[in-house]
Structure formats: C-alpha cells, structure tokens
C-alpha cells in the first residue's frame with residue numbers, strides 16, 4: 214500500500230476504518246495518460262469474461278454476477294478506466310487462459326465443461342505466503358507484496374468481479390442489506406438479526 | 414452609513430467567516446461577506462447526498478486521469494470523491510507552489526461555506542496546558558490569552574452549533590456544553606475498559622462532534638440519521654456547516670450581503686486604517702473596491718495570510734500589518750496518518766447498525782505538567798474506531814471462488830480497531846509561506862509558496878504515538894497489530910495555522926489578544942492564522958470561539974468610537 218493510500222485510509226474515522234480501498238489494488242499509478250483503447254472487447258473476450266464472472270460469483274439463493282451486470286462493468290473498466298499496462302495484463306490473461314484450454318482440450322475456454330473451466334481458473338490462484346494466511350492478515354492487507362501495477366490477471370479479475378457485484382444494485386440490495394438511512398446507531402446490534410453485511 | 418459601503422466586511426464564508434458574519438449581523442452591522450468560491454445552496458447543492466454507489470460513474474473508483482491532472486492535492490483526502498468533488502478546489506485552476514524537498518499539502522474547498530462542508534466535525538476545547546505551553550517551554554511567543562478568556566466563548570459557540578460528547582472532567586481537555594454523546598460500540602467499550610486497567614492515566618471516550626444528537630431549542634436543524642458520509646452534505650442540517658447554521662442566522666437578520674465568486678486580491682491601507690477591500694470577480698474578472706468601517710479576514714490561514722502579504726505598501730513593505738516580520742512564518746499542522754491497527758478475536762456475535770459519523774478519542778496524556786518528560790515537548794491524542802472487515806477486505810483475504818466464496822463474504826469479517834495519533838507541532842520560523850516572486854494565478858495574484866519541515870520534536874512525538882497505539886491495542890487483546898506511518902507532509906492533517914499569530918508584543922506577533930492587528934485598528938484576523946501554538950486537538954472550534962470573541966470586542970470598540 215503506498216503512502217498516498219495510507220494517507221487516505223488513515224483519515225477515515227468511520228465504520229470502514231481499515232478497509233483498504235479497492236482503488237489501491239486496481240491502481241497502478243503509472244501510464245495515466247495512455248490513450249484508452251476505445252470501443253468494446255472482442256466478442257470472444259466478452260464471452261470468456263461472462264463465464265469467469267459467473268464462476269467467481271454464481272447465482273445462489275441470490276442472483277449472481279451475470280444478472281448484476283458484472284461483465285459489462287468489467288468491460289467498462291478494462292476498456293475505459295485501465296491504463297494501457299493494466300489492460301495488457303488483463304487481456305493477456307484472458308488470451309492465456311484460452312490458449313491453455315485449446316492446448317489441453319483443443320477447445321476454446323467457453324466451450325469447456327464448467328468443471329474444466331473452474332479447474333483452469335483455480336490453477337491461477339496464487340500460492341499465498343504464510344503471512345497472508347489468517348494470522349497476520351492485516352499485514353497482508355496493508356503491505357501486500359509487489360506494486361499495484363504488477364497485480365496479476367487472476368487477482369485483477371477477482372477484484373473487478375467482486376467490486377462490480379457488491380456495488381451493483383442487485384449485490385447491494387439482495388446479497389447485502391441496503392439501509393441508506395438507518396436512523397440510529399446501535400453498537401451492540403447482533404449479526405443474527407440480519408445474518409449478512411450492510412452495504413457500505 | 415457615512416461614506417462606507419458597509420459597516421463590516423468579512424472575507425471568507427467558511428467556519429470562521431460564517432461565525433463572523435452571524436455575530437456581526439446580529440449586532441446590527443450591515444455586513445458584506447466576500448467568498449471566492451462558487452455559490453452553493455444548502456440542500457439543493459448536495460448532489461452526492463445518499464447517492465448509492467451503483468449510480469456513480471465508476472462505482473466510486475477514482476477518475477484517475479482527471480484527479481491526477483486537476484486535483485493532484487485535493488484527491489489525497491479521504492473525503493474527496495465523485496460525491497463531493499463539486500465542493501473542492503481545482504488544483505490546476507488555482508495552483509500554488511512548494512519546495513519539493515519540504516512539501517506542503519494545501520487542502521481547500523472552493524464553494525460558499527468553505528471547508529465547513531467537508532470537515533470531520535471533531536471539536537475539542539483547548540486548555541490552559543495549551544495556552545500556557547509556549548511560555549512554559551519557551552517555544553514560540555506567549556499566547557496573550559488563557560483558558561478563562563475563551564471559555565465563555567466556547568460555550569457560546571457550542572450552544573449554537575450543537576456539540577455531542579461525553580463529559581470527562583479532565584483538565585487537559587475541558588468539558589463543554591454537550592448534547593448527548595454518541596455511543597462506543599461493543600469492541601470499543603472493551604478496548605476502553607482494558608486501556609483504563611492497563612494505563613490508568615489514559616481514557617478512551619466517544620469523539621466530540623458538531624453533530625446534533627438531539628434537537629436544538631433555537632434551530633430547526635434535524636438530528637443525525639446515521640447515514641455516514643456527512644461530507645457529501647446533509648440537507649437536514651444535522652452537522653454544523655456555515656450553510657446549515659451560521660449563514661442562515663446571518664441572513665435572518667436582514668443585515669448580510671453575500672457575494673460569491675469574489676476573490677479578494679488585497680486591502681488598501683491609509684493613515685492607520687484599512688480603507689478598501691479589492692475584489693476580482695472570478696467569472697467576469699471585473700474589479701471593484703468595497704469600503705467598510707471594519708474588516709474581518711476569515712479566508713483560512715493561507716488565504717488570509719496571502720491577502721496580507723499581497724497588500725504590501727510603502728507603510729508596510731513586507732506585507733500589511735507585518736512590522737513584526739511574523740506574517741507567513743510559524744506555519745504549523747498536526748502529525749497525522751500515523752498509528753496502529755489490530756485484529757480482535759471474539760465479539761463475532763456483534764455487528765453494529767448504522768454508520769456513526771464519529772469515532773473513539775483518547776485525549777493527550779503526556780507531559781501534563783508541561784516540559785519534556787515524555788522525551789519530547791507537548792503531546793498527542795488519538796482518534797480511531799473499531800469495525801468489522803467488510804466484503805472488500807475479506808475478498809482479498811479469501812482464496813478461491815464460486816458459491817462457497819460468495820457465501821463466505823456474506824457475513825462480515827473479524828473485528829479490527831485503529832488508533833491514529835494527532836500530535837502537536839511547534840512553531841518554527843523556518844516553516845513558512847510567502848508569495849512566489851514570479852508565478853501568478855489566473856487573476857494575476859501571486860501564488861502562495863510553501864516550505865515546511867517536521868523538526869525533531871515532531872518526529873519523536875510521531876514515533877512515540879505510533880508505538881503507544883500499538884501497545885494499547887496489544888494490551889487490549891489484539892492478536893495482530895500493524896503499525897503505520899504515511900510520513901504525511903505538512904498540511905495533510907488540514908489543521909494549518911499560525912502564520913499571523915496573536916501575541917503580547919507587536920515586535921513578534923501580528924495580532925493582539927482580540928485578533929486585532931497590532932498595526933491596524935480596524936483589521937481583525939480570526940481564522941487559523943491567528944494561532945500562536947497548535948495544541949494536539951482539532952482546531953476549528955477555537956477559531957469559532959476566537960471569532961465570536963473578536964466580534965464582541967470590535968463592536969464594543971466601534972460603539973466607543975475607538976475603531
């Protein structure tokens with residue numbers, strides 16, 4: 214987490230006291246002026262993103278990423294918001310996934326069985342250092358290894374899917390509990406009364 | 414009104430200017446308020462209020478190119494985003510200059526109401542420990558006032574703006590006129606109890622905030638509904654801002670004229686008096702000079718100092734009212750963005766409801782007799798709070814994907830608590846702002862230029878606050894504690910002050926005990942520039958109290974014919 218982000222986070226007194234903003238992980242800081250590649254992702258890339266978003270946040274007793282419009286959100290960020298360097302990491306990641314699929318099964322990624330798709334995605338999960346597992350979680354949040362610009366494809370994809378879902382109207386109001394005007398503060402409120410998170 | 418356009422002119426409509434306007438108007442003075450920022454209407458101007466994230470342009474993500482190009486400094490604030498950007502200064506339109514080796518963050522608004530819209534509303538009285546500090550340890554000149562001089566004015570202000578808080582009976586943090594306190598949550602109460610056991614001289618309390626937890630008898634402002642981000646604007650007026658509180662009171666008298674988009678370039682001086690206030694219209698660039706019997710500079714520490722420096726004349730070659738040479742010097746802020754956070758096991762049953770726009774507070778406990786027993790002069794307090802990790806944090810900590818991943822994010826993560834230190838900064842002559850010799854802004858006004866360094870005392874105090882924060886969290890049962898220090902540049906705590914300080918001696922200070930310029934009887938400066946030292950608490954309520962007190966003095970002097 215860079216100095217600027219600690220500065221920002223440290224100012225927040227409120228409930229989200231330590232939540233590092235999503236912007237940190239998404240942000241690289243470099244190459245800000247690179248012209249965005251205008252237009253849409255290729256149809257193939259769009260289909261792969263749909264499959265991936267659905268794998269990460271599927272429909273359960275609440276709607277999943279597809280219904281919440283996450284693929285469109287990912288496309289918007291990748292095409293209009295990402296720097297050229299970030300976009301390259303992301304698009305290369307998509308291409309690599311498809312290439313692996315073709316070399317393993319001679320099929321494009323979207324043509325695979327869901328179990329095969331999940332297997333390929335799971336293979337991208339980074340091996341976590343011991344300090345990132347539970348115990349010293351906070352260190353991991355605050356001082357993650359590596360610069361933001363180097364965040365690999367898999368983590369970018371997961372972060373975008375999560376952000377797109379939980380900040381969507383569906384994620385905010387159906388998966389989480391949306392209470393824009395609580396009217397009171399109760400510091401002893403019990404989780405069991407709602408059983409899920411407030412939308413923050 | 415004789416030959417004057419107005420009885421009084423107030424420059425700035427922020428926290429200080431709003432107070433000056435209200436008090437002057439209520440005393441019956443025809444008052445002109447000049448504000449460089451855009452007009453902003455209470456309620457209608459709060460376009461980000463209660464806006465759900467899914468309706469924002471990129472779901473709350475920063476607009477990176479725009480922020481980088483036009484809001485380089487302002488966008489470092491936690492309160493800056495698309496729901497508030499319309500309140501903030503555009504750094505490329507209104508640039509300033511700083512020494513890259515000794516940087517300064519100038520954080521500011523650009524609307525009627527100034528930073529009263531954006532502030533975090535924390536309000537703490539100063540004590541005699543603070544007012545006597547310079548005299549006791551010899552850093553800076555002596556304050557010309559003591560707590561007893563200002564105490565009734567704190568009460569006057571608190572009763573009007575509404576301050577919620579808990580009385581503690583501490584000498585170093587005097588109690589005020591409080592509305593009922595907000596509550597600490599279940600983990601904060603546990604930590605407070607553990608701290609009280611382990612460190613009997615320390616106390617953790619709920620923050621004191623200028624937010625209504627109960628209605629005020631004299632006002633129709635609403636009470637807090639705990640939606641959270643006050644800085645987006647509150648159309649029911651639950652938190653104090655110039656727009657919710659002081660400017661409406663001034664308007665109600667029929668004595669106020671408010672002119673937005675009017676940047677004050679300088680003051681005219683002749684024969685011992687301010688004879689004119691020179692204004693440039695920010696839209697048309699038209700120039701105009703207004704006259705009044707008395708002038709109150711409330712343009713913020715930097716704004717007021719810049720105006721005085723830019724009003725040099727034959728009589729005052731180094732800046733208006735600056736025979737002392739103190740103008741622009743002794744710039745202070747607080748040490749900031751330093752502290753610790755920890756994860757707390759247990760309490761999983763609890764998950765607070767409501768977004769409390771306030772946190773926990775630990776008042777200063779070091780060097781309570783003055784001196785440097787603690788290894789540094791002065792002291793620090795802590796602001797912080799406890800909350801459970803949300804989906805955003807937990808998603809980063811949770812491997813995998815799919816239904817199991819989604820279900821695990823449904824409930825909140827572990828409890829965490831953060832304590833951040835705010836430390837006092839000593840006044841140093843070599844921390845200063847002046848006018849850039851060649852760089853001008855779009856109105857032709859010389860740009861403010863800064864040079865600021867934390868000295869050894871601040872560094873020692875900052876390090877000590879970090880270590881104390883970690884120690885307290887551990888003692889309270891945190892399993893994993895992380896210390897942090899953003900090495901914040903000066904200005905980042907947004908408590909800039911000291912550049913036209915009050916003092917007893919005209920040879921080393923700009924203002925007297927009533928915020929009146931030693932050199933010019935009808936000139937008052939009542940914002941942060943008047944501060945002779947910085948204490949370690951948030952300063953704005955002290956600006957308010959000093960402003961009300963100065964108006965009382967000025968109007969008495971005027972009725973006695975002394976001004």
Ligand SMILES: Cc1cc2nc3c(=O)[nH]c(=O)nc-3n(C[C@H](O)[C@H](O)[C@H](O)COP(=O)(O)OP(=O)(O)OC[C@H]3O[C@@H](n4cnc5c(N)ncnc54)[C@H](O)[C@@H]3O)c2cc1C
Nearest residue numbers: 425427428429449527528533534535677713716940951953
């Ligand atoms: C995010 C944030 C959080 C904060 N939290 C706290 C807190 O919790 N507690 C606390 O005590 N303080 C806090 N502060 C600081 C607080 O906002 C300031 O101390 C306070 O607003 C200062 O009041 P002021 O009237 O001097 O300046 P401002 O409120 O800044 O008002 C000055 C006004 O003068 C205008 N002006 C400047 N120059 C000129 C000119 N040449 N001509 C005409 N008009 C001019 C400006 O546009 C502005 O509107 C916070 C600030 C920010 C931004």
